[in-house]
Amino acid sequence: MVFSTALCLFLLAIALILTTIQRRWCKPVQSVIGIGVLLVSVTVMVQYHSDVTLPLDMAGLHAWLNNNPGRMAPNTHWRMR
Numbered sequence: 001m002v003f004s005t006a007l008c009l010f011l012l013a014i015a016l017i018l019t020t021i022q023r024r025w026c027k028p029v030q031s032v033i034g035i036g037v038l039l040v041s042v043t044v045m046v047q048y049h050s051d052v053t054l055p056l057d058m059a060g061l062h063a064w065l066n067n068n069p070g071r072m073a074p075n076t077h078w079r080m081r
Contacts, residue, residue: 004044004056008037 014035016025040056047054 004040008040011037 011033015030018030043054043056046052047056
């Protein structure tokens with residue numbers, strides 16, 4: 001799993017857990033988490049489109065995978081079709 005996907009799933013899980021807690025601070029924290037997930041998603045889409053590698057990819061974790069660090073598999077990439 002790519003790091004950015006795991007990060008977003010983790011943050012969304014926290015936001016989902018916070019829906020069960022009835023505290024004043026939960027809604028602002030959920031909003032901050034939502035903005036964070038949106039920023040990560042937009043960053044990933046921009047770097048896929050412009051073919052730029054940013055530190056968010058954590059290339060060292062995925063260097064073994066077809067020399068395509070932190071990205072989708074080459075056979076599923078939209079430019080490969």
